Amino acid sequence: MFGEIRSIVQNKPSVDVWEDLCQQLSDWSGSEDLNDVVIPYILSHIGSWPYRIRTTPLRWKEGLVRGARLPFAPLVKVLDASHMGLRNEDLHTLAHAPILEHVQAVDLSHNVFGWRGLKNFLEHSKDPTRLRALNLSHTSIGVEGLRLIADTEPLKHLEVLSLSGIQTSPEGLAALTQSPHLHALHTLILSHNNITERYVEALLSGPRFSQITTLALDHNPLGSRGVVRLFHKRSTKNLQALDLSACRLTAPIADLLTQTSSLSKLQTLRVAYNPLVSRAYAFNRDSKLTSLQRLDLQAEGREHPAVLQLLEQGPPPSLRCLGITKTKKSEQITEIADDYNIKTTHHMGIDLVLLPPHHS
Numbered sequence: 001m002f003g004e005i006r007s008i009v010q011n012k013p014s015v016d017v018w019e020d021l022c023q024q025l026s027d028w029s030g031s032e033d034l035n036d037v038v039i040p041y042i043l044s045h046i047g048s049w050p051y052r053i054r055t056t057p058l059r060w061k062e063g064l065v066r067g068a069r070l071p072f073a074p075l076v077k078v079l080d081a082s083h084m085g086l087r088n089e090d091l092h093t094l095a096h097a098p099i100l101e102h103v104q105a106v107d108l109s110h111n112v113f114g115w116r117g118l119k120n121f122l123e124h125s126k127d128p129t130r131l132r133a134l135n136l137s138h139t140s141i142g143v144e145g146l147r148l149i150a151d152t153e154p155l156k157h158l159e160v161l162s163l164s165g166i167q168t169s170p171e172g173l174a175a176l177t178q179s180p181h182l183h184a185l186h187t188l189i190l191s192h193n194n195i196t197e198r199y200v201e202a203l204l205s206g207p208r209f210s211q212i213t214t215l216a217l218d219h220n221p222l223g224s225r226g227v228v229r230l231f232h233k234r235s236t237k238n239l240q241a242l243d244l245s246a247c248r249l250t251a252p253i254a255d256l257l258t259q260t261s262s263l264s265k266l267q268t269l270r271v272a273y274n275p276l277v278s279r280a281y282a283f284n285r286d287s288k289l290t291s292l293q294r295l296d297l298q299a300e301g302r303e304h305p306a307v308l309q310l311l312e313q314g315p316p317p318s319l320r321c322l323g324i325t326k327t328k329k330s331e332q333i334t335e336i337a338d339d340y341n342i343k344t345t346h347h348m349g350i351d352l353v354l355l356p357p358h359h360s
Contacts, residue, residue: 001030005038009045013053022057025072039074051077051105067097079103082135083110088117095124105133109162115144122152133160137189146172150179158182162189164216170202177206187214191243197226210235216243218270224253234262241268245296249274258287270296272325278302281309285316292316296323304329311336321345 005024011017021042025034032038046054055078056064064070065081079099086094091113100106108121118141122128134155136145146168149155161182168190176182185208195203195217203209215236222230227249230236242263254276257263266289271277280297283289295315297307307324311333315322322337324330326346334344 001028002032002038005042009042013046013049015053018049018053019057019059021075022060022070022072025075026060026070028071034071039071042075046075054078056080056099064099065094065097067093069098073099074102076102078105078107078133080107081111082107086111086113086117088113088120091117091121092124095121096126100125100130101127104130105135105160106131107135108139109135109137109164111139114140115142115148117141118145119148122148122154128152128154129157131155131158132184133162133187134158135162136166137162137164137191139166141166143169143172143175147175150175150182153181156181157184159184160187161185164189164191164193166193168193168195170199173199174202174205177203177208179206179208182208183211186212188212189216190220191216192219195220195222195226197223197229200226200229204230204233204235210238213238213265214241215239217247218243218245220247222247222249224248224250224276227253228256231256231260231262236262237265239263239266240291242266243270244274245270246273249276251276251279254279254282258282258284258289261288263289265291267291268294270323272296272298272323278306280306281313283316284310285314287316289316290318292318294321294323295319298325300325300327304333307333308336311340315340315342323347 001024005021008017008021008024025038028034028038030038054076056076057072060068060070061080062084064073064076064079065084065086076099081094084090086108091108094100118136118139139145141148145166146163149161173190200222222244227244227247236242249271254271257269257271269289269292277297280303283292283295297303304327319340319342321343322333323345324333330344330346337344
């Protein structure tokens with residue numbers, strides 16, 4: 001059986017290879033000691049495997065969340081407990097699950113628990129300081145949940161926090177950015193939260209905001225005035241990825257985005273599904289987005305000529321990828337983009353990176 005393990009770890013990492021490896025360990029009956037020989041051997045060979053692959057295998061997901069001890073647990077880096085209908089009391093059980101001794105990221109999204117459940121999890125977990133990424137999107141933690149996160153000292157190493165669709169408030173955002181503990185936080189996902197202009201001051205109110213390098217505000221009624229206020233204090237100077245899609249941004253805001261000096265480090269920008277795309281040509285080689293490598297726009301109807309104009313005027317020299325919606329005319333954009341060695345894609349937006357970039 002050890003020979004099969006050796007063969008598996010030589011393969012190119014994939015979900016199928018990972019699940020095959022977990023199955024082999026689950027069925028282990030070899031003569032070699034599992035904990036002293038086999039697991040250390042595997043760990044020495046999968047160190048470069050993306051952590052997004054090393055997640056809870058689907059067929060064992062329920063058991064691991066409920067506290068089962070499985071032989072492959074030391075290999076798992078991401079605990080996927082999403083879409084399980086978990087309630088407040090279930091988080092107490094989860095907090096004692098042995099798998100948490102090994103993982104660095106926990107996905108609790110799309111569950112029904114509230115802030116009390118989150119409190120159960122954080123208070124009873126053996127070592128929350130291990131956590132580098134936490135996904136609480138589409139749960140019911142609300143404002144109290146954000147205050148709890150902000151006040152939890154063991155989350156001092158947390159780097160990635162996803163809070164889409166929790167329906168927060170300005171008070172909740174202020175608590176988060178004013179946290180005395182979240183010194184490592186660099187990725188903040190706030191999509192689908194009904195965030196308006198009046199939330200911006202709360203977001204900017206604390207020192208944690210200026211350390212953010214990836215920020216997703218997509219699908220919020222932020223409006224152009226909200227974006228103006230966002231850039232007013234230059235707190236965005238460290239941003240490397242920004243998602244403002246479907247934020248009701250009007251055409252004049254394109255000039256602000258392309259001419260502000262507070263976005264000089266920005267590498268990824270998503271502004272699709274906004275009226276401003278009719279002035280997409282503003283994102284040309286004369287813009288101040290000198291580090292921009294990825295730009296997502298829509299290219300439908302009246303937006304199509306504006307995207308063509310952008311390419312004809314010359315895109316930023318740093319641009320490497322253009323995200324556009326797929327239409328009958330999108331091939332025309334692709335052909336012109338090819339002349340600039342720019343890849344086009346129909347996969348829009350910033351992917352949620354559950355673990356820090358150097359782990360993904």
